[in-house]
Amino acid sequence: MIHPIPSGTRDVLPQETGEVRAITDTLRGVFDRHKYGEIYTPALEYESVLARADMAEARPAYRVFDETGTVLMLRSDMTAPIARVVATRYADSEVPLRFCYFAHTYRGVRPQRGQLREMLQAGIELIGAPAPEGTAEALTVLCDSLQAVGLKDFRIGVGDASLFPALMESLQVSEDHRGGLLEALVRRNFVALEHRLHEAGVSGEAAGLLLEVPQLRGGPELLTDVPAPAVEAVTGMRRVYELLEESVAARVIFDLGLVRNIDYYTGAVFEVYDPALGAPIGGGGRYDDLLGRFGRSLPAVGFALYVDSLHQALAGEERGTGALAELRSVASTGEPR
Amino acid sequence: MSTANGLTIAVPRGALFEGTVELLSSLGIDTAELRTNDRKLLFEDIGVVTMRPSDVPTYVEAGAADIGVTGKDVLLEQLAHSGGGASQSTGRDVYELLDLGFGRCTMVLASKAGPDPALESLRRLGVMRVATKYPRIAARYLEETGRQGEIVEVKGSVELAPLTGMVEAIVDLTATGTTLRENNLVVREELMVCTARLIANPVAHKLKAARIDELLERLRGLPVAGKA
Numbered sequence: 001m002i003h004p005i006p007s008g009t010r011d012v013l014p015q016e017t018g019e020v021r022a023i024t025d026t027l028r029g030v031f032d033r034h035k036y037g038e039i040y041t042p043a044l045e046y047e048s049v050l051a052r053a054d055m056a057e058a059r060p061a062y063r064v065f066d067e068t069g070t071v072l073m074l075r076s077d078m079t080a081p082i083a084r085v086v087a088t089r090y091a092d093s094e095v096p097l098r099f100c101y102f103a104h105t106y107r108g109v110r111p112q113r114g115q116l117r118e119m120l121q122a123g124i125e126l127i128g129a130p131a132p133e134g135t136a137e138a139l140t141v142l143c144d145s146l147q148a149v150g151l152k153d154f155r156i157g158v159g160d161a162s163l164f165p166a167l168m169e170s171l172q173v174s175e176d177h178r179g180g181l182l183e184a185l186v187r188r189n190f191v192a193l194e195h196r197l198h199e200a201g202v203s204g205e206a207a208g209l210l211l212e213v214p215q216l217r218g219g220p221e222l223l224t225d226v227p228a229p230a231v232e233a234v235t236g237m238r239r240v241y242e243l244l245e246e247s248v249a250a251r252v253i254f255d256l257g258l259v260r261n262i263d264y265y266t267g268a269v270f271e272v273y274d275p276a277l278g279a280p281i282g283g284g285g286r287y288d289d290l291l292g293r294f295g296r297s298l299p300a301v302g303f304a305l306y307v308d309s310l311h312q313a314l315a316g317e318e319r320g321t322g323a324l325a326e327l328r329s330v331a332s333t334g335e336p337r
Numbered sequence: 338m339s340t341a342n343g344l345t346i347a348v349p350r351g352a353l354f355e356g357t358v359e360l361l362s363s364l365g366i367d368t369a370e371l372r373t374n375d376r377k378l379l380f381e382d383i384g385v386v387t388m389r390p391s392d393v394p395t396y397v398e399a400g401a402a403d404i405g406v407t408g409k410d411v412l413l414e415q416l417a418h419s420g421g422g423a424s425q426s427t428g429r430d431v432y433e434l435l436d437l438g439f440g441r442c443t444m445v446l447a448s449k450a451g452p453d454p455a456l457e458s459l460r461r462l463g464v465m466r467v468a469t470k471y472p473r474i475a476a477r478y479l480e481e482t483g484r485q486g487e488i489v490e491v492k493g494s495v496e497l498a499p500l501t502g503m504v505e506a507i508v509d510l511t512a513t514g515t516t517l518r519e520n521n522l523v524v525r526e527e528l529m530v531c532t533a534r535l536i537a538n539p540v541a542h543k544l545k546a547a548r549i550d551e552l553l554e555r556l557r558g559l560p561v562a563g564k565a
Binding site: 155157187188189190191192194215217218253255271273274275277278279280 | 398399400401428430432433434435436534538539540541542543544546547550
């Protein structure tokens with residue numbers, strides 16, 4: 001008999017759990033070494049409570065009614081639940097607080113994209129540690145984690161969520177148009193960005209800046225010589241960079257257009273890339289306002305690694321192939337390896 | 338060996354093929370084999386993979402190609418439609434880097450010449466039936482313009498659908514309007530102008546930033562490109 005399970009979910013059998021455990025055990029060791037305490041939270045939460053986080057595109061997709069008619073939802077990340085825990089259970093504790101987690105999260109999928117509905121995330125939250133020190137610590141733990149699991153060619157893209165809004169502010173873009181411009185940038189639709197700048201009546205040097213600055217990617221040399229309105233955000237990035245050890249700094253790519261599509265990020269944002277995979281294998285950033293929405297205002301920073309993507313990237317690096325090398329080997333031998 | 342500096346490019350077969358090959362040539366890429374061999378899919382020497390235009394975003398999103406050329410119509414159609422007029426639609430996870438300017442077409446709503454049968458249907462039945470190869474674009478447009486539509490998806494010649502009375506109108510892409518005219522159809526509304534776009538994989542955009550930027554720079558310098 002064959003009994004199906006929903007697309008985007010799967011059974012994990014012993015061979016795979018063995019490999020996944022090797023990854024998660026290593027990560028747990030790294031988190032532990034950096035003094036991050038592991039916590040569990042329920043997969044089901046009250047919708048009315050988590051709604052405080054306002055998660056835009058990471059918005060939870062699955063809701064159920066309980067026996068009293070209250071709406072519960074499956075968590076779509078661990079940052080909001082941990083913010084809830086801190087406000088509730090650590091209301092008077094000394095900071096900084098360090099938490100790590102290994103948890104399944106649930107998101108809606110678009111059909112036929114090979115996306116996961118249920119996703120294992122491994123990550124940390126560092127609460128009560130402001131920029132730049134807190135950010136540098138999170139990046140260091142992130143880098144140590146990836147190195148410890150044996151990923152070779154990864155890079156960490158670092159940007160700042162406040163950069164583009166600050167640019168728009170100082171270039172006096174009318175407030176009515178800011179949302180649309182930011183949305184075009186979140187999708188990295190530079191054609192739409194250009195059109196919308198035109199529609200917003202932004203022209204000349206201002207339009208050039210708003211179009212060019214978010215396309216800047218590269219090493220620390222990017223951070224000198226930026227246009228005046230971007231200086232503050234970039235100074236923040238430089239302070240973080242100065243605190244990084246060389247092995248971590250060498251992994252960083254600055255990306256002045258990096259905006260993650262989750263509303264709660266306020267400052268530094270990061271994403272993890274590996275040439276073996278066409279999509280990021282993790283991400284994070286600063287969310288200095290989020291804790292306040294739950295009632296204990298504290299600066300915070302964190303990241304999540306997508307364990308399955310990390311596993312795929314490791315397997316890809318082992319094969320010594322990116323997706324195209326795979327294609328090429330099919331073409332030259334006539335059959336897949 | 339002349340490659341697009343180590344990048345893998347997804348090239349669309351079909352209407353945008355000529356323009357794309359032209360573009361590659363003007364970048365100094367040797368396109369002789371690409372032009373002559375229309376059965377081959379993978380041209381490793383020049384880092385080119387060929388496919389139908391609607392597959393380009395799929396390959397680029399997956400990272401099987403770093404960059405690609407496809408029509409704006411394809412990108413718009415692949416935006417997920419969430420309904421309810423909400424703007425919570427997300428497309429393929431690809432970056433749209435440049436309007437290449439060629440392959441200019443218009444997405445139109447057309448119906449049979451004479452009194453507009455779509456209008457009559459809306460007036461008397463409260464709904465218009467629309468045949469299209471672009472069900473999401475058509476549904477979104479009708480919703481945005483406040484009309485109740487019933488979308489009929491067809492794969493082949495859309496012009497046939499209103500002629501047989503199956504639907505009152507079509508939404509389709511037209512370059513010159515010749516096919517519409519020959520089938521006694523007239524354009525009632527223009528939805529949008531679509532041109533070829535250069536798209537990139539998000540990870541390649543970071544890890545191969547210098548190479549992609551260099552290519553962009555050269556494309557912007559070409560006379561055909563960058564026409565908004």
